[in-house]
Amino acid sequence: MPVLSVLPALLYFIVVPVLLVLSHPNISPCRLTQTTALCNGCKLSTVPQNLPQQTEELFLNHNSILALQSGCLLRYPALRLFSCANNSLTTVEGDAFSGSALIENLNLANNQLHNGHKGLAQSLRSLTRLRTLDLSSNGLTEDMASYVLQNLTSLEFLYLSGNFLLRLDESTFKDLHQLKELNLDRNLLFEIDGAFDHLKKLQRLNLAFNSLPCLVQFEMTQLVVLNASHNRIEWFITNPDLPETFQLETLDLSDNQLLFFPFLPSHSRIKTLLLSNNHIGFYGHLADNSSSNWTDSVEYYNMGKNASNITVEIWDEGLTGDISTVELLDLSGNQLRSFPEGFLQKMPRLYWLRLRRNCLESLSLTVQDMPETLYELDVSDNRLTELHAQPSSANKLNNLTHLNLSLNDIQVLPPRVFTTLPSLSSVDLSYNSVGVCPSRDVSDSDAQVCAVWSNLSSLKQLYIAGCSVRSLSPSVFEGTPLTHLELSNNPDLAVDQNCLSSLVGSLQHLGLSNTGLQNFDFSPYRHLKFLNISNNSIWELPKSLISLNLKLLDLRNNMLSTIQSEDATVLAQRVRAVYVNGNAFNCCQLEWYRMFEESKALHAVDLSEVTCIDLHQRRRKAMLFNSLECGGQSTEESIIWYILLFLSVGVSLVGISIIYFLTFRQKLLPHAIKKRCWRPTSY
DSSP: OHHHHHHHHHHHHHHHHHHHHHHOTTOOSSEEETTEEEOTTSOOSSOOSOSOTTOOEEEOOSSOOOEEOTTTTTTOTTOOEEEOOSSOOOEEOTTTTTTOTTOOEEEOOSSOTTTTHHHHHHHHTTOTTOOEEEOOSSOOOHHHHHHHTTTOTTOOEEEOTTSOOOEEETTTTTTOTTOOEEEOOSSOOOEEESTTTTOTTOOEEEOOSSOOOEEEEEOOTTOOEEEOOSSOOOEEEEOTTOOSOBOOOEEEOOSSOOOSOOBOOSSBOOOEEEOOSSOOOOOHHHHHTOOSOOOOEEEEEOTTOOEEEEEOOTTOGGGGOOOTTOOEEEOOSSOOSOOOTTTGGGOTTOOEEEOOSSOOOEEEOSTTTSOTTOOEEEOOSSOOOEEEOOHHHHTTOTTOOEEEOOSSOOOBBOTTGGGGOTTOOEEEOOSSSOEEOSOTTOOSSSOBSEEOOSSOTTOOEEEOTTSOOOOOOTTTTTTOOOSEEEOOSOTTOOOOTGGGGGGTTTOOEEEOTTSOOOOOOOTTOTTOOEEEOOSSOOOSOOGGGGGOOOSEEEOOSSOOOOOOHHHHHHHHHHOSEEEOTTSOEETTOOHHHHHHHHOSSOEETTGGGOEEEOTTSOEEEGGGOOGGGGGGGOHHHHHHHHHHHHHHHHHHHHHHHHHHHHHHOGGGSOHHHHHHHOOOOOO
16 A cells, blocks of 8 residues: 555656656757757658757758758758758758758758759759759759759859769859869760850869760860769860860779870870770871771761861871870770880879780880889780880889789890889789799890899889799898788799798798698798788698787688697687688587687688588588587587486386386375275176
8 A cells, every 4th residue: 555655656756857858849869069960860750940049060861851841940040051861852842941041051962852843943042152062863854953053153062963964055054153063973964065164163073974975175174173984985085276274183084985095185284194994095007007098087966966077187196185294194904005106205294104904015114115203003914025124224213113014924024124123112923924033143135034033122022923933042032121922823833941031031921822832931930910821732730820920811722621729729819810711621620610710819701611521521511510420529529428328227217116116016105096096806
């Protein structure tokens, strides 16, 4: 009774405070930081009305708001930024932004505003200070976009990516005279007819991932960045008659269908020129050697059948325009066989030159062919058979630091060519036919099929994987403080202690995959952090690895049957990441596996893929293998079998005892049971 009398009072003191808290106007799922309200992912269906009135930035992204109703922002007159992206907006009523005329940044991306674009257009008229508008991924067509953007004369940044724009003309952005940045990527654009001519302040234009066939009569002198990658552009031609200097600094035409090097302005400031994955080649030599009448006139039409005659001498390789300011040139993945004479010398500021995946057959490392400023040169995956250099001129390339010559067929090169490059830090010669010269006294005058790697004080990284290297002399790297050495995929290489002895104090990364390695003492290499000895015939984990503090150890595809428990314990403490799959592990010797699995310091990257061989010579998943299948080989499992045996014997003895007492010791039964169950029969 006393408990029942106290219960109403308890309910009062619990329920009433909860109701008061829930009904308090300042309680909100949003996170408040000064004048910013973060309400992202709060499962809201409407704009919250319980935030501070002085809120200047309101984020409502990733909610379930279907409509912005009239006056929904009246409570927040100081609002400057409003973001309602990734909702399900279909409607923005005409007076939705009334009372919030100070909004400068509006983000409505990833909604469905194509259904209510007229109401959206009306609501935007009241935002006279609007500078940034994001309407990406709203299903807008070009007509809808043109209607929405009318009279937005203050707009400076506009994002319309991921819509359904097909064709742009001069009416699409006619009122956006202050526009500085325009993003139109991932639409369906196939024609642009004077849409940007009046945008005199536009500096950044993104047209990537559309279907544009060409960009001709390009006259946007004020543009600084143009991204037209991932289209179908076959021609890029600027107006050569304009006397003004183009402000363009970055031009991205990668992943198109360009047939010729773009016809750039006669006066430009371009620094980054990205032309990878096209069909670019230089064909002037074909026109010179042919008697055929090669055409030099190209005629273009727009969808309105208005002819635009462009006449250029397409075989004149001097029409590349002004490339004197180019610092990065990426021509990877094209059809280049050679460069016109003096072409690279037109770029005296060139630092990065990327030419991988082309058809180049020869390369000359001389100042007559390469700019002295060159810092990185990548000519991997070409058809190079010769590398030319003159020691007297090669040493003038004193800025060349990274050189990638991999995946070619280089058979001839000056042996000491790399010693003449004073700043060379990284060389990749992998998968060529270039060996390692056994002696430092190789003649410089005769071209050889080997290279000298001694006394290169600047060289830190050397990659000579797959070069059919057979042997390394003890002094081959003397005077060269390598930190990275990649010798993998040289299956006939005989690696011994002496050949790498000069690298004891510097080596950090060592690749010896597929080198026939069986035994090697790694203990002197105290600085080693990354070691790859996969794809060899290692039967037992080298004891010398235990003393190293490795960040990564690759043991894949060897002949290991197990890893001793004491070794596994040390590895789990000292190594950060390990690869072990592809070995012939014994399923009944997986104690190391459990240690790796339970270790918090070691990350066994492919542990879930490790297989082992069971007693029946079947390959099993180690993580699914039951150790009970190993029979008497495990002490713990033997105890279990003994327990089962004794348990069965004990149950049998108990059963026999019960039968004995019931049959032969009847007097021990209770009298009532005996009287009922032991009556004499009538016969």
